[in-house]
Amino acid sequence: xxxxxxxxxxxxxxxxxxxxxxxxxxxxxxxxxxxxxxxxxxxxxxxxxxxxxxxxxxxxxxxxxxxxxxxxxxxxxxxxxxxxxxxxxxxxxxxxxxxxxxxxxxxxxxxxxxxxxxxxxxxxxxxxxxxxxxxxxxxxxxxxxxxxxxxxxxxxxxxxxxxxxxxx
Amino acid sequence: xxxxxxxxxxxxxxxxxxxxxxxxxxxxxxxxxxxxxxxxxxxxxxxxxxxxxxxxxxxxxxxxxxxxxxxxxxxxxxxxxxxxxxxxxxxxxxxxxxxxxxxxxxxxxxxxxxxxxxxxxxxxxxxxxxxxxxxxxxxxxxxxxxxxxxxxxxxxxxxxxxxxxxxx
Numbered sequence: 001x002x003x004x005x006x007x008x009x010x011x012x013x014x015x016x017x018x019x020x021x022x023x024x025x026x027x028x029x030x031x032x033x034x035x036x037x038x039x040x041x042x043x044x045x046x047x048x049x050x051x052x053x054x055x056x057x058x059x060x061x062x063x064x065x066x067x068x069x070x071x072x073x074x075x076x077x078x079x080x081x082x083x084x085x086x087x088x089x090x091x092x093x094x095x096x097x098x099x100x101x102x103x104x105x106x107x108x109x110x111x112x113x114x115x116x117x118x119x120x121x122x123x124x125x126x127x128x129x130x131x132x133x134x135x136x137x138x139x140x141x142x143x144x145x146x147x148x149x150x151x152x153x154x155x156x157x158x159x160x161x162x163x164x165x166x167x168x
Numbered sequence: 169x170x171x172x173x174x175x176x177x178x179x180x181x182x183x184x185x186x187x188x189x190x191x192x193x194x195x196x197x198x199x200x201x202x203x204x205x206x207x208x209x210x211x212x213x214x215x216x217x218x219x220x221x222x223x224x225x226x227x228x229x230x231x232x233x234x235x236x237x238x239x240x241x242x243x244x245x246x247x248x249x250x251x252x253x254x255x256x257x258x259x260x261x262x263x264x265x266x267x268x269x270x271x272x273x274x275x276x277x278x279x280x281x282x283x284x285x286x287x288x289x290x291x292x293x294x295x296x297x298x299x300x301x302x303x304x305x306x307x308x309x310x311x312x313x314x315x316x317x318x319x320x321x322x323x324x325x326x327x328x329x330x331x332x333x334x335x336x
Contacts, residue, residue, distance in 0.1 A: 013181070013331060045331055066270050079270065092331050099334055102234050102247065151328040160319040163181060163213055163260050165333065166267055 009052035010118075010168040011095050012064055013045040015161035016071065020088050022146050023153035033153075036144035041086030042070060043156065044126075047095035048110040048118045057118065060168050061125040069164060084136040087126060089145035090152050091119050116148045177220040178286075178336040179263050180232055181213040183329040184239065188256050190314050191321035201321075204312035209254030210238060211324065212294075215263035216278040216286045225286065228336050229293040237332060252304040255294060257313035258320050259287050284316045 018040055025034040044064060070083040080087060093115065097104035110118065123145045130136045130143050146152050186208055193202035212232060238251040248255060261283065265272035278286065291313045298304045298311050314320050 011333070013333075045329075063267060067267055067272065068270050069272065092329075094330050094332050097332050099231060099235055102236050104235065104237065104332060154324070154326045154329050156322070156324040156326075158322045158324075161213075161260075161322055162262050164262050164265050164272060165179070165181075 008167045009049055009056050010060060011047045011049070012060070012166045012168070013092070013095060014064065014067075014069060014164045014166065015043045015045075015156070015158065016069065017041060017043050017088070017156055017158050017161070019157040021155040022088060022090060022144065024145075024147045024150070026151070026153075036088070036146075038086035038088045038142050038144050041083070041088065041141070042080040043088045043090065045090045045092040045095060046119065046122060047092055048115050049096055049108050050110050050114075052110055052114075052118055054118060054121055056168055057122055057125055061122065061129055063166065063168070065126065065129050067164075067166070069162060071159075071162075081130070081133050081136060084133070084139045084141050086142045086144070087130065089123050089126060089143070090154065091115075091146055091148045092152065112149070119148045176335045177217055177224050178228060179215045179217070180228070180334045180336070181260070181263060182232065182235075182237060182332045182334065183211045183213075183324070183326065184237065185209060185211050185256070185324055185326050185329070187325040189323040190256060190258060190312065192313075192315045192318070194319070194321075204256070204314075206254035206256045206310050206312050209251070209256065209309070210248040211256045211258065213258045213260040213263060214287065214290060215260055216283050217264055217276050218278050218282075220278055220282075220286055222286060222289055224336055225290055225293055229290065229297055231334065231336070233294065233297050235332075235334070237330060239327075239330075249298070249301050249304055252301070252307045252309050254310045254312070255298065257291050257294060257311070258322065259283075259314055259316045260320065280317070287316045 027033040096109040195201040236245045264277040
């Protein structure tokens with residue numbers, strides 16, 4: 001890109017949790033809201049930018065699941081695959097915002113259809129990676145994820161979120 | 169900077185909350201852990217980089233407290249000052265990390281003393297700004313903050329964190 005202003009294709013924000021609870025369907029009439037939850041593990045907030053290529057996704061999933069940010073009982077840092085721990089994926093388009101005066105603008109964000117396709121494939125690759133990992137399969141870890149386009153009603157309990165930003 | 173690799177002086181991550189609870193002193197012997205809490209408002213995770221200038225702080229506080237990210241009962245977005253709502257400031261040095269292989273490196277982060285000085289002044293400026301705002305003063309909003317250098321044990325309850333990243 002000539003002006004170098006935005007060569008980032010995706011932004012992921014990682015937080016460690018003891019427990020997290022995310023609404024995946026709001027209450028509707030008599031139907032109660034639906035929630036997913038995870039126990040000890042990793043929360044991945046994800047946002048895609050315009051021009052993000054789906055070929056990026058395997059590398060992205062590989063990096064996020066292998067970076068050593070999860071703390072063992074002994075205080076050692078290992079990957080979420082090695083912990084092993086649960087994963088909660090939250091679509092978070094707001095992460096793509098830029099301040100303009102007193103407002104945020106989201107001009108660099110991927111379009112809705114494109115963003116949904118990338119998000120769905122990202123979730124699917126995470127699920128496959130955890131299912132293929134013997135430690136995770138044995139421990140019965142869970143991959144949960146939010147509904148793209150919904151309000152992400154989240155309750156988070158941590159022993160220190162240890163927040164990290166990783167861009168791709 | 170010749171290579172333009174890091175001209176960012178500070179990174180702030182914003183999340184909206186209904187309620188948040190942060191440990192400011194761990195349990196020690198017979199002494200129970202100490203916590204601060206806020207009700208509806210804004211959580212600001214903050215990280216300073218090497219070379220961050222304290223002259224940046226007033227502008228930074230001004231931007232963060234005036235950007236319209238807080239949702240009113242009617243679904244309109246206003247600043248945290250206009251909501252008015254509580255503010256919880258969390259020092260989060262991990263936000264300065266960069267992936268290197270399977271590990272994170274924090275080479276760009278400000279040193280401890282420098283970081284503590286910037287953080288303390290940032291907190292103080294936020295407190296002053298909310299105290300000087302008549303809406304906030306009348307509503308009795310709270311500014312709470314974490315202890316620099318501690319583990320930030322956090323419990324967060326949201327109606328959608330609406331996560332934003334703002335760099336300075």
